[in-house]
Structures are given as structure tokens and as C-alpha cells.
Amino acid sequence: MITFGIMTLNFESEASYIHEIASRSHSCGLECYHFLPSAINPLTKQVMGRHFDAKKQCWVDEEFPIPPLIYDRCFYGDDEHSKQCIPIVSWLKSREDITFLGFGLPNKLELYETLSKSRLSPYLPRSQVIKDCSDVIKALKSQRRIIIKPINGSQGFGIYYLKKNEKTIHVKTEKNKKIISRIFPNESKLFQWLQPLINYRPYLLQPYLELSNTSSQPFDIRILLQKDEQGLWLERGKGIRIGNTGGLLSNLSAGGSVIDFPSWSSTLSLATKEYIGNELHFITNNLPHILEREILPLFEIGIDIGMAKNGALWILDVNSKPGRKVILKTQPDLQETLFLAPLLYGNYLIHAENKERKSYNEKTLYH
Known part of the structure; x- marks a missing residue:
């Protein structure tokens, strides 16, 4: 069986999401491991981490070789452990014998400079x-x-x-x-x-853009794009994130709430609804291909889109390690699809004739 590694900075990070993926790995012909970059022995190239026991449906501590297929879910901060892990992940991404599901995106400034030269430039706040x-x-x-x-x-x-x-x-x-x-x-x-x-x-x-609703709550549209088992981009789902009254952020980590996209769009006029649908389709249809042409291959993208009071849409953020809370809360029927997606795409990469994965650029660590 091909070994499939999920890499985080600690074992508590996204624990339930990672467990759900691991519990389905065997049925996809993959042996699942979970490890930290800092747990790699630089001399033996062995990793001290966890192996998912498919029979007992639990994690078992184990030493193993670096998996040839890696799903990177590392979120870096200013702490010493993050600083220790960044060069290790950079080294892993440069290795020809390791395939990453996605290589990540550069920082916000480089991302802005890339997109500002594309057909999506009208949707970018000047930075x-x-x-x-x-x-x-x-x-x-x-x-x-x-x-x-x-x-x-x-x-x-x-x-x-x-x-x-x-x-x-x-x-x-x-x-x-x-x-x-x-x-x-x-x-x-x-x-x-x-x-x-x-x-x-x-x-x-x-x-500063007026991106709040009639109740003075900041809100945005979160869209999740992923590649399917044939390597083709598709939209998994979208939802509305709403922040605190008078606040700046709609992030769920900042106390925001969510509503499903159809409920929100049903409050709009028919013309506005059609206009927003066309605009969102244009953005989601173009963004992944622009990024992969200019940067490196990706597996998934979270896009945050704000809507001004005049109806103008703005791309606020693009994230190559998106969360799933908004989609799972508003479209719970997608749960199985989202848990299987990394495994199915991993299988596609292993068996794809055209690997198209390299020409590595170390600027893609942050997101």
C-alpha cells in the first residue's frame, strides 16, 4: 500500500478532521500516517509519529520512513517550533521522491502582485x-x-x-x-x-471597504474549491460568514456565525442574485488556473469574497489550507465528500502519468 502522510505542527491541530480522513484511508488503498516535521530524524530520514490502525480504528505510535505522499496542514506562527519546522518543510517540498497534494501559496503581497497582473485585478483591493x-x-x-x-x-x-x-x-x-x-x-x-x-x-x-450588512455586521462569502479524483477543479460549496456588530472580522475564530448561501441569496433581488452568481462563477473559474500557472500546483483553495454596499465584489483572501466549518455547517451532506477528497486526489497523483508537480518555489510555505 502507498503511505499517505498528514503533516501538522502538533497532534491536536484539526484532530477530528484528520481522524476522519485516516478512518477512510484503507478503503482507498492508502496507509495513513500523521507526523510533525520536527519529528524527522535528519540522519536516518525516519519519522517518529502515528500510524492509523485500520482494524482497531485508532492511532498507534510508530517510527516509519517519510511518506512519499504528503497532505500539508501546517499553520505557522511566530513561535520557535514554527521557525524550526519551516526549513524542514521547505526541504521536504524540494525532494523529488515526495509528492505534496498542494504546494501552498506565497504571502499576501506576492499573491496580490500575481493576481493584479491577471484578469481578476478589478476584484482586488489596492494593496x-x-x-x-x-x-x-x-x-x-x-x-x-x-x-x-x-x-x-x-x-x-x-x-x-x-x-x-x-x-x-x-x-x-x-x-x-x-x-x-x-x-x-x-x-x-x-x-x-x-x-x-x-x-x-x-x-x-x-x-477600508464597506463590507457589512444592514445590521452593521461584517460578512463575506466563503467558497471552497478542490480538485476531484481526476485532478479537475470544482466548487465544493459556499456559505456566508457573519461577524459581530461593529466588528472587522467575519472569521469563525473571531466569533462569527454562518448561514447557507441559498438563504442569504434569497433575500436579494432577482437581478442582483444573477449578477452575483455570474461574478462568483467568473472568479472561481479563473482563480485556480491563474494561481497554478504563475505559482505551483494546488489541491484546494478557500476564497473569501466581500460585497460592498454598491454590490461590488472584492477578493479579500485566498487560502491554500482552508478550513471546512462553513461548508460543513451549511451543507452537512458534503461531509463524506470532504473527508474522502484528499485521499482520492492523492490516489490520482500517485497514478497520474504527468506528475506536473515540481519546479519548486520556497515562497509557498505560508498559506
């Missing part, structure tokens, strides 16, 4: 890297309201809303499902807060 605090002040003077976000961020972490009032500057963010606000009396005080932030990690600056 620039913050080189200095003066960039923020300049943007506030011309736009009054802006958003800043980490170039390598995920799950809405580290996003700030800034608004220039007549004499003060208002800064708002969300932490631990709470909205936190600060008022700075002048630019100097803002600089004292902002400079350490942009020194610590690179940030992007974007215009």
Missing part, C-alpha cells in the same frame, strides 16, 4: 507594503479610513482599522472575540504605537 509610518499617515490623509494587515497573517490575526478624525486617529481591532478601540490624540502618539508593530512583522495597507 501596498508599509515601508514607514509616514505611508500610513499619507494614506489616512487621502482616504480617511484604511485597513492594515500582516503580509503573512491568517485567520484575521493582526488586522487593524484606522480612521482619521478632525483631531484624533481612531484604531480598532478584534482580539479574543472582543472589539478593542484606541484613540490617539496626534500622529506622534500613533507613531509610538505603530512603529514597533511594523518593525516586528511586515504589513500591508489597503483602503
Whole structure:
């Protein structure tokens, strides 16, 4: 049997999702293993991890060779373990004898630069890297309201809303499902807060877009795309994420809720519904092929799309390691499909004549 490895930074990460995949692996002709990049012995190339016992339907601690087929579900932070694992994963992705289901995406800035040269450029909020605090002040003077976000961020972490009032500057963010606000009396005080932030990690600056519903709740459309057992892209499902009133984020990790797409779209006029359907189809039909042409092969993509009050659609984020909560909550009948998908696509890769998987680029680690 071909060995199929699922790689995370700890064994608690997405434990139920990984268990569901593993419990179906044997029926797909795959032997499932779960391991951490840091558990690879650099001398023996053996891994200390877990093997799924198909008969007992449980995990068993075991040492094994690095699996030739890997599903990467590593989410990196600023901690030392993440920093230790990044070069190890980079080494794994460069090896010719290992096939990854997907190679990931570059950071938000490089992704923006790639998509801004494509036919999807009208759907992108204008983005620039913050080189200095003066960039923020300049943007506030011309736009009054802006958003800043980490170039390598995920799950809405580290996003700030800034608004220039007549004499003060208002800064708002969300932490631990709470909205936190600060008022700075002048630019100097803002600089004292902002400079350490942009020194610590690179940030992007974007215009603030009104992407809230009539109840002043931020909302967006989450779409999950995956490749099927024949290597063809398809849309698995989509749902609406709704955030807290007056907040910035619709992420479920920030306390957001979900509703199914048909229920939401049924509140729209027939013309608006048709317009949004056509726009979403254009985005989902083009995005995977643009990314794979310019970057590297992928297995799945989560797309977050915001809708402005004037009906304009904006691509807010693209993630190559998407979660499944929105889809499973709004379309629970897709559960079996989503648990089998990595295994079926893995089988396709093993047996595909055209591997098309390499010309490795180490910029694809973050997402």
C-alpha cells in the first residue's frame, strides 16, 4: 500500500478532521500516517509519529520512513517550533521522491502582485507594503479610513482599522472575540504605537471597504474549491460568514456565525442574485488556473469574497489550507465528500502519468 502522510505542527491541530480522513484511508488503498516535521530524524530520514490502525480504528505510535505522499496542514506562527519546522518543510517540498497534494501559496503581497497582473485585478483591493509610518499617515490623509494587515497573517490575526478624525486617529481591532478601540490624540502618539508593530512583522495597507450588512455586521462569502479524483477543479460549496456588530472580522475564530448561501441569496433581488452568481462563477473559474500557472500546483483553495454596499465584489483572501466549518455547517451532506477528497486526489497523483508537480518555489510555505 502507498503511505499517505498528514503533516501538522502538533497532534491536536484539526484532530477530528484528520481522524476522519485516516478512518477512510484503507478503503482507498492508502496507509495513513500523521507526523510533525520536527519529528524527522535528519540522519536516518525516519519519522517518529502515528500510524492509523485500520482494524482497531485508532492511532498507534510508530517510527516509519517519510511518506512519499504528503497532505500539508501546517499553520505557522511566530513561535520557535514554527521557525524550526519551516526549513524542514521547505526541504521536504524540494525532494523529488515526495509528492505534496498542494504546494501552498506565497504571502499576501506576492499573491496580490500575481493576481493584479491577471484578469481578476478589478476584484482586488489596492494593496501596498508599509515601508514607514509616514505611508500610513499619507494614506489616512487621502482616504480617511484604511485597513492594515500582516503580509503573512491568517485567520484575521493582526488586522487593524484606522480612521482619521478632525483631531484624533481612531484604531480598532478584534482580539479574543472582543472589539478593542484606541484613540490617539496626534500622529506622534500613533507613531509610538505603530512603529514597533511594523518593525516586528511586515504589513500591508489597503483602503477600508464597506463590507457589512444592514445590521452593521461584517460578512463575506466563503467558497471552497478542490480538485476531484481526476485532478479537475470544482466548487465544493459556499456559505456566508457573519461577524459581530461593529466588528472587522467575519472569521469563525473571531466569533462569527454562518448561514447557507441559498438563504442569504434569497433575500436579494432577482437581478442582483444573477449578477452575483455570474461574478462568483467568473472568479472561481479563473482563480485556480491563474494561481497554478504563475505559482505551483494546488489541491484546494478557500476564497473569501466581500460585497460592498454598491454590490461590488472584492477578493479579500485566498487560502491554500482552508478550513471546512462553513461548508460543513451549511451543507452537512458534503461531509463524506470532504473527508474522502484528499485521499482520492492523492490516489490520482500517485497514478497520474504527468506528475506536473515540481519546479519548486520556497515562497509557498505560508498559506
